[in-house]
Amino acid sequence: MNAIDRPAPPWQVDRWFNTPHAITLDGLRGKVVVLEAFQMLCPGCVSHGLPQAARVHATFPREQVAVIGLHTVFEHHAAMTPVALEAFLHEYRIGFPVGVDRPGTHGPIPQTMQAYAMRGTPTLTLIDAHGRIRHQHFGQVSDLLLGAQIASLVHEAQAIAAMDETQRQRTGAADCDATGCALPA
Amino acid sequence: MNAIDRPAPPWQVDRWFNTPHAITLDGLRGKVVVLEAFQMLCPGCVSHGLPQAARVHATFPREQVAVIGLHTVFEHHAAMTPVALEAFLHEYRIGFPVGVDRPGTHGPIPQTMQAYAMRGTPTLTLIDAHGRIRHQHFGQVSDLLLGAQIASLVHEAQAIAAMDETQRQRTGAADCDATGCALPA
Amino acid sequence: MNAIDRPAPPWQVDRWFNTPHAITLDGLRGKVVVLEAFQMLCPGCVSHGLPQAARVHATFPREQVAVIGLHTVFEHHAAMTPVALEAFLHEYRIGFPVGVDRPGTHGPIPQTMQAYAMRGTPTLTLIDAHGRIRHQHFGQVSDLLLGAQIASLVHEAQAIAAMDETQRQRTGAADCDATGCALPA
Amino acid sequence: MNAIDRPAPPWQVDRWFNTPHAITLDGLRGKVVVLEAFQMLCPGCVSHGLPQAARVHATFPREQVAVIGLHTVFEHHAAMTPVALEAFLHEYRIGFPVGVDRPGTHGPIPQTMQAYAMRGTPTLTLIDAHGRIRHQHFGQVSDLLLGAQIASLVHEAQAIAAMDETQRQRTGAADCDATGCALPA
Numbered sequence: 001m002n003a004i005d006r007p008a009p010p011w012q013v014d015r016w017f018n019t020p021h022a023i024t025l026d027g028l029r030g031k032v033v034v035l036e037a038f039q040m041l042c043p044g045c046v047s048h049g050l051p052q053a054a055r056v057h058a059t060f061p062r063e064q065v066a067v068i069g070l071h072t073v074f075e076h077h078a079a080m081t082p083v084a085l086e087a088f089l090h091e092y093r094i095g096f097p098v099g100v101d102r103p104g105t106h107g108p109i110p111q112t113m114q115a116y117a118m119r120g121t122p123t124l125t126l127i128d129a130h131g132r133i134r135h136q137h138f139g140q141v142s143d144l145l146l147g148a149q150i151a152s153l154v155h156e157a158q159a160i161a162a163m164d165e166t167q168r169q170r171t172g173a174a175d176c177d178a179t180g181c182a183l184p185a
Numbered sequence: 186m187n188a189i190d191r192p193a194p195p196w197q198v199d200r201w202f203n204t205p206h207a208i209t210l211d212g213l214r215g216k217v218v219v220l221e222a223f224q225m226l227c228p229g230c231v232s233h234g235l236p237q238a239a240r241v242h243a244t245f246p247r248e249q250v251a252v253i254g255l256h257t258v259f260e261h262h263a264a265m266t267p268v269a270l271e272a273f274l275h276e277y278r279i280g281f282p283v284g285v286d287r288p289g290t291h292g293p294i295p296q297t298m299q300a301y302a303m304r305g306t307p308t309l310t311l312i313d314a315h316g317r318i319r320h321q322h323f324g325q326v327s328d329l330l331l332g333a334q335i336a337s338l339v340h341e342a343q344a345i346a347a348m349d350e351t352q353r354q355r356t357g358a359a360d361c362d363a364t365g366c367a368l369p370a
Numbered sequence: 371m372n373a374i375d376r377p378a379p380p381w382q383v384d385r386w387f388n389t390p391h392a393i394t395l396d397g398l399r400g401k402v403v404v405l406e407a408f409q410m411l412c413p414g415c416v417s418h419g420l421p422q423a424a425r426v427h428a429t430f431p432r433e434q435v436a437v438i439g440l441h442t443v444f445e446h447h448a449a450m451t452p453v454a455l456e457a458f459l460h461e462y463r464i465g466f467p468v469g470v471d472r473p474g475t476h477g478p479i480p481q482t483m484q485a486y487a488m489r490g491t492p493t494l495t496l497i498d499a500h501g502r503i504r505h506q507h508f509g510q511v512s513d514l515l516l517g518a519q520i521a522s523l524v525h526e527a528q529a530i531a532a533m534d535e536t537q538r539q540r541t542g543a544a545d546c547d548a549t550g551c552a553l554p555a
Numbered sequence: 556m557n558a559i560d561r562p563a564p565p566w567q568v569d570r571w572f573n574t575p576h577a578i579t580l581d582g583l584r585g586k587v588v589v590l591e592a593f594q595m596l597c598p599g600c601v602s603h604g605l606p607q608a609a610r611v612h613a614t615f616p617r618e619q620v621a622v623i624g625l626h627t628v629f630e631h632h633a634a635m636t637p638v639a640l641e642a643f644l645h646e647y648r649i650g651f652p653v654g655v656d657r658p659g660t661h662g663p664i665p666q667t668m669q670a671y672a673m674r675g676t677p678t679l680t681l682i683d684a685h686g687r688i689r690h691q692h693f694g695q696v697s698d699l700l701l702g703a704q705i706a707s708l709v710h711e712a713q714a715i716a717a718m719d720e721t722q723r724q725r726t727g728a729a730d731c732d733a734t735g736c737a738l739p740a
Binding site: 425426429430512513514515516517518519520521522524525526529 | 610611614615697698699700701702703704705706707709710711714
């Protein structure tokens with residue numbers, strides 16, 4: 001069983017590709033996040049995990065689902081450098097943002113990989129619109145099941161957004177953020 | 186675009202395989218229905234449509250999603266007889282119920298195929314829990330998109346069921362069917 | 371091990387498709403013959419055997435290699451009739467000649483299938499330019515190995531043809547057939 | 556058309572993997588050589604060229620056919636270092652010997668790649684038992700055709716070996732090598 005429900009740890013990433021600025025999990029709140037952890041020299045990642053992540057990226061609307069790659073190097077560190085990764089992403093035409101997981105301080109496993117308790121690569125983690133880990137697949141997961149899990153989380157997000165809206169309208173509550181509060185439209 | 190929203194016509198089927206008794210659309214009310222229209226000598230059905238329907242059958246819970254095959258013969262009628270179909274279903278290990286679409290009274294196109302305005306085979310039709318056609322795919326549809334569409338309809342069914350339940354509890358309404366009415370639990 | 375060396379029995383075929391006249395093994399003397407025995411409702415034949423035979427047909431020169439299909443029905447006889455086969459060959463765009471193996475007189479196994487001691491379908495039999503069975507593959511054989519075996523038999527045929535030519539030139543022997551003898555060129 | 560007939564240039568390789576000592580083309584005289592030129596970050600090499608070379612390695616007898624990989628890096632030099640290649644060969648379980656093509660002195664194309672006039676990667680070159688290039692495939696070549704081409708070259712080698720043997724027996728010539736000469740058996 002791959003169903004889980006716990007807060008997704010923040011991503012420890014110093015270097016990003018395919019994005020003009022760093023991406024944080026908090027910044028994606030409201031979207032379903034598909035986090036594809038891979039190593040560029042992992043055959044199962046190249047033949048299965050990354051093509052599947054690319055299909056998700058091409059299939060679901062960007063405002064509902066974000067696909068993020070995470071390069072979690074836990075072996076052959078001298079071979080899978082950021083320079084090598086950049087060439088790899090170019091040659092394999094990976095279009096979604098990819099972050100390089102920060103090396104571990106004790107041992108070969110990088111920090112985000114450890115925080116997410118991943119067992120290897122590829123690992124696909126589904127994070128809901130509230131930033132909670134809901135599913136984690138190590139190895140292969142079928143497109144049919146993955147499509148269903150993503151759609152379920154999208155629906156949940158929409159149902160809650162609709163409920164929030166109703167609630168806000170009922171209470172006449174203001175729409176607040178760190179800057180201040182705006183009156184309801 | 187394959188999104189639709191109209192009542193699904195009843196199935197005109199005289200002969201069923203892989204089921205002890207005839208199946209009606211009304212009898213499946215409350216479930217999402219995946220209707221796979223095929224011909225046993227249609228290469229795209231054999232290589233893509235039927236294996237996909239089998240994956241749906243294996244992936245989703247039976248109490249939420251029903252997979253039904255429909256043999257819609259519109260060419261080579263002498264070759265694709267029920268006897269031939271039975272051998273085909275056995276050899277290809279098709280496990281879900283399959284009905285034989287009733288021949289057309291004018292022309293080669295069978296009756297259910299005509300009522301559903303299908304353009305050929307394979308055609309996958311998604312019917313919601315209320316018996317309405319919601320999506321129709323002629324040819325190939327990806328597992329990722331299909332999984333998402335099925336899950337969306339399942340969620341919708343569950344949301345409405347929950348709403349009905351709330352409504353019933355609020356009004357103290359009885360739970361009625363043809364036999365009579367039971368008091369709310 | 372699939373290497374054999376025995377005379378290939380004649381084909382017991384009453385009905386041919388994709389050819390204007392009956393084909394005999396004797397008439398193919400001088401060519402390497404790839405005999406693909408199949409049943410139209412055999413999944414392994416449809417997904418593997420027949421596509422491979424079609425690739426052989428498309429890859430090798432017709433004057434060197436002949437591809438012949440043989441419909442060896444040993445089960446579901448009522449389903450796999452010649453009428454059904456004709457529709458099947460049309461829908462699957464099988465372009466090489468296909469003969470219908472003559473039904474057995476005792477039991478379900480047809481006569482040619484029995485004479486070739488085949489164990490099931492698909493069975494690919496390689497017959498050399500002298501009409502001898504040299505390899506027989508039941509189930510799957512890789513394209514790499516099959517390509518090599520065909521080329522070996524083609525080379526053998528050419529080497530022998532060259533030797534015959536040398537011999538004929540040396541002895542000044544005439545080139546004879548049933549009609550008479552022509553002087554050496 | 557990919558048929559050629561010219562002497563195969565020697566290999567400019569300083570570093571070898573999967574072999575205890577350097578390999579030269581001269582040392583393989585008498586065998587058919589399948590030379591697979593690739594780059595570890597070339598998608599077509601990873602998905603098609605290298606798996607095909609591995610199938611050749613597994614299918615043909617080692618005493619008749621030698622499979623040799625050549626890492627011909629002409630782009631992303633900083634990413635595809637020997638260290639990275641070693642990790643790649645390990646992860647992808649490449650079992651045949653692989654040499655690193657010597658960098659070009661003018662421009663990015665390495666020396667052997669240039670000498671063989673390759674147009675990119677993957678390029679599969681077939682070298683006959685006499686050290687002559689006979690076929691060169693850039694991109695994809697089918698297993699069926701490749702199997703046939705390899706078998707043809709193997710047959711040719713065997714025919715010539717048999718002829719040499721006959722010739723030697725006729726002339727009573729000694730069988731000589733660097734150590735000395737043995738009397739004919």
